[in-house]
Amino acid sequence: MASNSKSDLTALFALQTQDKQLDQLQQKIDHIPTAIEAIRATLATAKLQLDELHQRFLKVQANKKEKEIEMADKEADIKKHEKELNQIKSNNAYKALMSEIAKAKDAVSVCEDGILNLMEDIDALGEEEKKIKQSLKDLEADCGKKILDLEEQKKGLERDFAAQSEVRRGKTAEIPEEVLQHYENLRKRKHGVAIVAVSGGSCGGCGMTLPQQIIIDVIRAERIVQCESCQRILYKADSHHASPASQNNA
Ligand SMILES: [Zn+2]
Structure with a gap:
């Protein structure tokens, strides 16, 4: 390498300090999109949880609807059998029909219990969904604010980077x-x-x-x-x- 003065090396050393500062700024700038992505992922996970809960809620509601239809069918059977009782002549046929009616009544009772349980589940899931919706709303507001802050930070860092790049240009002038x-x-x-x-x-x-x-x-x-x-x-x-x-x- 050609001859050099002490001042070149001093300038080079100062330049490297400046470059380290620029590197640090660049690292901070590069990190921000990753940080924003992480926040968005957290939000997406929370939304997915709410979605899953809502699916469970809909499924329990559908189960309840099924049970109600089943119960209505059994009740219709009972009514039909009770009408038929009037036309029955033989004792055996009467007994058989009474047994049918008893079975249908048992089934109605089972349906009723099932419906009550499902109604409790629906209430509990509805409460949970309400709570999760509220916390998701808070989380969304919080995440939105954090993302805005990070975007502002990035702009500030980019301004610093531009200013420090100017300083760097000055430092290279003598080298x-x-x-x-x-x-x-x-x-x-x-x-x-x-x-x-x-x-x-x-x-x-x-x-x-x-x-x-x-x-x-x-x-x-x-x-x-x-x-x-x-x-x-x-x-x-x-x-x-x-x-x-x-x-x-x-
Ligand atoms: Zn060495």
């Missing part, structure tokens, strides 16, 4: 094009960290102990020096600013 290109390629390959500080004689990226000559070259900053192990650009901050100690205190 030679080929140095910038080198930095950007390296940053892509090295998970966003292209330039690292030399710290206690080691590479701040991979931690490898650096040969003395490399450290001297880094301090001289006449050319871009890269770590032999991780290939990152090495940088030694002036002791009065941007040292690891002062960064920790920040």
